[in-house]
Amino acid sequence: xxxxxxxxxxxxxxxxxxxGAAERYVYSRDMTENPPHEPQLVVMPSTAEEVxxxxxxxxxxxxxxxxxxxxxxVGGLTIPQVDDAVIVDLKRMNKIxxxxxxxxxxxxxxxxxxxxxxxxxxxxHPSLRYTYPISSPFTSVIANAxxxxxxxxxxxxxxxxxxxxxxxxxxxxxxxxxVGSAILGDDNWFGRFPLPDLVGLFTGWQGMTGIVxxxxxxxxxxxxxxxxxxxxxxxxxxxxxxxxxxxxGDLAEDAGALSFSVVKALIGMPAPIExxxxxxxxxxxxxxxxxxxxxLDEKVRVLERIVDRSKAEEPKNLLxxxxxxxxxxxxxxxxxxxxPSDSFKQLTEYDGLTWMGTYIHPKNWGEALFKGRRxxxxxGYELMAFLKPMKGMHFCEFKFIIRFPRDDENLKKVRQCNNxxxxxxxxxxxxxxKTPVWSARKLHERADPNFIELVRRIRNLLDPNGxxxxxxxxx
Amino acid sequence: MTSDGSVIEQWLHSCxxxxxxxxxxxEYFPSCPSGEYFGFETYYASGRIWLAQALYKGExxxxxxxxxxxxxxxxxxxCEVQCLAPHxxxxxxxxxxxxxxxxxxxxxxxxHIRFRENVVQFHNPYGAxxxxxxxxxxxxxxxxxxxxxxxxxxSNYRETxxxxxxxxxxxxxxxxxxxxxxxxxxxxxxxxxxxxPVNEAAQHNVDAIRDAGAKRxxxxxxxCYRTLVRDYPKLGIDLGVEAxxxxxxxxxxxxxxxxxxxxxxPRPIITWHDPCHLGRHMGIYDEPRAVISKLPxxxxxxxTTRENAWCCGAxxxxxxxxxxxxxxxSKKRIEQALRTGxxxxxxxxxxxxxxxxxxxxEDGPPVIDLTELVDRFI
Ligand SMILES: Cc1cc2nc3c(=O)[nH]c(=O)nc-3n(C[C@H](O)[C@H](O)[C@H](O)COP(=O)(O)OP(=O)(O)OC[C@H]3O[C@@H](n4cnc5c(N)ncnc54)[C@H](O)[C@@H]3O)c2cc1C
Numbered sequence: 001x002x003x004x005x006x007x008x009x010x011x012x013x014x015x016x017x018x019x020g021a022a023e024r025y026v027y028s029r030d031m032t033e034n035p036p037h038e039p040q041l042v043v044m045p046s047t048a049e050e051v052x053x054x055x056x057x058x059x060x061x062x063x064x065x066x067x068x069x070x071x072x073x074v075g076g077l078t079i080p081q082v083d084d085a086v087i088v089d090l091k092r093m094n095k096i097x098x099x100x101x102x103x104x105x106x107x108x109x110x111x112x113x114x115x116x117x118x119x120x121x122x123x124x125h126p127s128l129r130y131t132y133p134i135s136s137p138f139t140s141v142i143a144n145a146x147x148x149x150x151x152x153x154x155x156x157x158x159x160x161x162x163x164x165x166x167x168x169x170x171x172x173x174x175x176x177x178x179v180g181s182a183i184l185g186d187d188n189w190f191g192r193f194p195l196p197d198l199v200g201l202f203t204g205w206q207g208m209t210g211i212v213x214x215x216x217x218x219x220x221x222x223x224x225x226x227x228x229x230x231x232x233x234x235x236x237x238x239x240x241x242x243x244x245x246x247x248x249g250d251l252a253e254d255a256g257a258l259s260f261s262v263v264k265a266l267i268g269m270p271a272p273i274e275x276x277x278x279x280x281x282x283x284x285x286x287x288x289x290x291x292x293x294x295x296l297d298e299k300v301r302v303l304e305r306i307v308d309r310s311k312a313e314e315p316k317n318l319l320x321x322x323x324x325x326x327x328x329x330x331x332x333x334x335x336x337x338x339x340p341s342d343s344f345k346q347l348t349e350y351d352g353l354t355w356m357g358t359y360i361h362p363k364n365w366g367e368a369l370f371k372g373r374r375x376x377x378x379x380g381y382e383l384m385a386f387l388k389p390m391k392g393m394h395f396c397e398f399k400f401i402i403r404f405p406r407d408d409e410n411l412k413k414v415r416q417c418n419n420x421x422x423x424x425x426x427x428x429x430x431x432x433x434k435t436p437v438w439s440a441r442k443l444h445e446r447a448d449p450n451f452i453e454l455v456r457r458i459r460n461l462l463d464p465n466g467x468x469x470x471x472x473x474x475x
Numbered sequence: 476m477t478s479d480g481s482v483i484e485q486w487l488h489s490c491x492x493x494x495x496x497x498x499x500x501x502e503y504f505p506s507c508p509s510g511e512y513f514g515f516e517t518y519y520a521s522g523r524i525w526l527a528q529a530l531y532k533g534e535x536x537x538x539x540x541x542x543x544x545x546x547x548x549x550x551x552x553x554c555e556v557q558c559l560a561p562h563x564x565x566x567x568x569x570x571x572x573x574x575x576x577x578x579x580x581x582x583x584x585x586x587h588i589r590f591r592e593n594v595v596q597f598h599n600p601y602g603a604x605x606x607x608x609x610x611x612x613x614x615x616x617x618x619x620x621x622x623x624x625x626x627x628x629x630s631n632y633r634e635t636x637x638x639x640x641x642x643x644x645x646x647x648x649x650x651x652x653x654x655x656x657x658x659x660x661x662x663x664x665x666x667x668x669x670x671x672p673v674n675e676a677a678q679h680n681v682d683a684i685r686d687a688g689a690k691r692x693x694x695x696x697x698x699c700y701r702t703l704v705r706d707y708p709k710l711g712i713d714l715g716v717e718a719x720x721x722x723x724x725x726x727x728x729x730x731x732x733x734x735x736x737x738x739x740x741p742r743p744i745i746t747w748h749d750p751c752h753l754g755r756h757m758g759i760y761d762e763p764r765a766v767i768s769k770l771p772x773x774x775x776x777x778x779t780t781r782e783n784a785w786c787c788g789a790x791x792x793x794x795x796x797x798x799x800x801x802x803x804x805s806k807k808r809i810e811q812a813l814r815t816g817x818x819x820x821x822x823x824x825x826x827x828x829x830x831x832x833x834x835x836x837e838d839g840p841p842v843i844d845l846t847e848l849v850d851r852f853i
Contacts, residue, residue: 015513020540022517026525031491044514070494071516092514113494115503137503138494342501344493345559351488351528405488 004061008043008086011053016044016092027068027078027087032354033406033414034076034436039066039085046092048168048176048213054088055211056174058467066469067207069110069140073147074355075434077206081471088211090140097214099125103190104219105165106130110142110212114341117141121219128219131163134256134386137341142167142215147434148204150388150397152254152287152340153220155247158391159359161203165189168214169202172463182216189216201458206435207469209462223253223289225296228322228337231307232260232280234314236370239282240387240396242310242317244362246286247389249306251299256340257284259383265346266336267329271403273382280316282385285337352406354414356421356439357386357399358430365396368428372421376400379417398430440474483527483572486562490528492521496554496566499783506553508786508804517544520554520566527573537580545570545577546584547800549793550666551786552755567756574668586795587667595672598658599628607631610654614642619688620653625680625703625718627696628659629825637825640846641695641721647853648734650724652693655683661710662702662752667792670710677712685715695721695846697753697824698790704757720753722762722823725849729769736852739771745848746775746817748808748831749784750824763823763845770852775815777808785811787822789830805834812840821848 008017019041029036040063045051058065064085071078078087094111099121106117115137117130131153133144144151148161157163166180166189179198182189192199201209233239239257246252261273263283275281288303290296307319326333335342347353360368369385376383384401400421404410422432422439426446432439444452459475460466497519498506505511510519517526526544529535548570555566562569577583583591590600598605607626610616624645630638645652657680661673684692692714694700703718728734747767753759760781767774779785788794788804808831812820820835822828823845831842 018515020517020544021535021538022522022526022541022544023515025529025535026492026516026522042515072493089515113503115498119503136493136495138497345495348491348493348495348560349489351490353491407488 004063005041007057007061008041008054011057012043012045012050016046018042027071027089028080030071030073030076030079031352032074032076032436033352033411033418034079034438037080039080039087042087042089044089044092048170051088051170051211051213052174052176055170055172055467058086059174059465062465062467064467064470065211067110067211069143070113070138072135072139073143073434074353075436077147077434077436077472081437081469090211093213096120098187099128099219100187100189101125101128104128104221105189105216106219107189107214107216108141109214110140112141113138114141114144118339125219127222129222130217130219131157131160132340134340134344136344137339141217142212145215145217146203146212147206149434150390152256154391154397155255155389156250156253156392158394161199162391163218164199164203165191165216165218167199167202167212167216169210169212171210172465172468176213180216201462206472208459208472208475210468223291225291225293226287226289227296227300229286229288229303230320230322230325231284231286232318232320233282233284234280234316236281236373237366238310238314238317239284240366240369242306243284243387243389244393245306246303247393249302250392251303252286252288254287255284255389257282257387259385261383262346262386266333266343271349271382275383280318287337347401347403349403350405352404352410352414353401354404354418355399355401356418356425356432357397357434358425358432359390359395359397360425360428360430362393362396364428364430365398368398368425368430371424372398372400375417375420375424376402379413381417435473437471437474444474481531481572482565482568483531486524486565486569487528487531489560489562490521490524491560492516492525493560494519494521496520496558498557499779500557500559502779502783504779504783504785506557506783508551508788508807509548509800512800512803513547515544518547520558520570523548523570523573524562524566527569530573530576537577539581542577542581542584545573546587546667546792547797548791549751549786549788549804550791551751553751553783553786556755556782571665571668575670576668578668583667583669584792584796587669587792590663590667590792590795591669591672594659594664594676598676599632600659600663601628601632603632607654608656610642614646616653617651618653620651621690622650622652623684623687623689623692624652624654625657625660625692625694625696625699626654627694627699627825629829630696634825634828634844637695637828637844637846640844640850643850644725644734644846644853647850648728653687653689655680655687657683660699660702661706662698663792665702665706666790674710674712677707677710681712681715689716691717691719693719693721693724695823695825695844697750697757698826701752701756720757720759720762721846722753722759722766725766725845726762729766734849734853736770736849739852742771742773743818744775744816745772745819745821746777746812746815747780748777748787748812748820748822748827749781750822750827751784751786751790752824754784755782766845766849767821770848772819772848775817777811777815779811787827787830788834789826794826794830801830802833805830809834809839819843819848821845
């Protein structure tokens, strides 16, 4: 009898499928506290047609598939939730297929990473930019958009799914479909409207509705005049109020705020970092830009005015140009704002990294931060909050990152801490993002049951054999 | 390191598997020959670190399917350059310890085991008849001298043109040198986790060098150089004399005017391949370039150089155990070399020379050793 491994091998080539103990171990876990679960095989396709054949075979054999880009979701999202899963590692599908200068979009395959997009654009289309996270440069641009993540244009334009113009996917039943304007053919990936917006069948689904093999993402013109600032602030409520004013004024294309401990980590302070009485609580990196220097100068003046006004309440609030930051810290500092991935090394201290991250109503932002901080302090972890005003202040992001050694004691403690943070977030009606299974289950308990039922129904409709990432998102 | 000397234990809680080891930082060229070819996460440094940790903690049982991810690595060290985490300087050490543990637990790869048997029986990994000492007669070398030229097995039994060019250069420069009854330095065994016979061979070399009354050892092999300078002290072996690489000596001889390269027209365009054992492992990048700058050649660098240089694919036992991949890796380097328009590819490591040649087409630029190039012009 032909083994499953051989059958997959016939599709992708024998050396692109493995059931080795090493692969089963490494793909069974990620950096988080989410419990590991071994797959039976790992396969590495290199074309959409191979993905299609993999999905068809999985249907015939009733084998669960788990798409994998780089396994850095920080939510255990590539850890199989059922036995005998097959990981579909997409890293070989790594082509940048097209950049349309006029339509301002890029078409990529799922293995393409932020670092590669950045380099490609800088070298070939220097007038255009994409938007970048604080993850390692080598995470998937497509996975990030599918997970509705946030990058350094999200303060202005929102979660990353908003950047999607259209996509191509292999459905759980094996058909290759396109959604968006490219249904009229290639070279036409200009947008999603006016059509039934089926991009939503794939975003936020954590690989349960098919495998995306191509995606068109919006690029933006680089503004010729840009300046960066660092804003140091005190207190959770005052900090979030100030950020709300800045974001509502449409002054900054990015405003990423970090606990001051993270700023200290950035300048090289060794772990563990403790907060010191009297130091600022938050440091925010702001990017302002303009088509003319006049426009930029005016934005800077408005920003300065807003910060000055805030001093009536907190005189120590401090706005400094980035040139001063770079002089104080190091030239490397420009990297943190130019390509935020460059600043991520501070998160590689241990073998463990996790977070409880959410999108939240602006009115609850300050409270979430204030109470969340107390929880993290109670557990004795470093304060590593990240917050961002999203989409011109229509909503906000906050998360508490924990870097930790993955020993038994910390795994237990981190689980408890994240649990408490999630309860707090749900009390404040925040929606957890990149939602691990345990977290999704808690969300289900509180969410409108008809919504959860609708999600289930859509999933069953698309995937009658239940082969795509079963168990994910608590389904 | 911890009390039992385990570097894996020392870094048991490091590495989030962030992928930085996979690419050249800020340049985004691939950096890992193994991961680039095999593709699975287990073939990148981060995957191997997770395996090492898992095996150490007992989360994973030893079994033969682990051997490929553990051994299909050239230990080129490019991951160490790109990694930003605290364990970055110790990745190759972790991989070598993992290999030693693998050999102990389930035995090594057959081609590596052959090395070991050959080193024990013939004192070189190739199983060639041990004839090192004949060089003294052939080249009328003294029995005792200030400098010992440590030839290295690959130059002595395979890439003999490197040995001959080195001897020629040393003679032309009037260096008081000899060759001793050297045994394999141990590099192929250390790189493949077979530490058993290393100390005995190393001690033999120490004794032979001492008996020659030498004050220093010079070697034209980057692997031997790394081993004599970095590994011997770790194994508790005191070489007793200074060890230098031929590029350091050549620079010294040229700087002092002891050897004076002749002008030559037209000046050939060359490109330079940094051997991993000399560059990333020992930090020697400037000396070979300084030597080249004094030769009548024009150097055009490849797109990845110095600490970011793409590996030739031969090291870490890869050439013996994974021929196809090893040559594929070399072909990528050759493609980089071809893009420079070079007429000659120059390096200074017999393994690199051999493998780059294996990756070249017949009508491509020849691959030669720096000692050969110097010998041509003095
Ligand atoms: C230190 C650190 C910082 C981070 N910072 C940020 C940040 O600032 N902003 C941000 O948004 N994210 C951030 N992330 C999260 C993450 O790196 C990105 O969102 C990333 O792009 C997704 O991770 P990945 O590429 O590893 O995907 P994976 O983890 O491999 O996959 C994520 C999910 O998507 C599914 N999937 C992957 N590819 C496909 C596909 N082609 N079709 C269908 N389903 C698919 C998988 O099954 C899984 O459920 C950070 C991560 C780390 C480790």
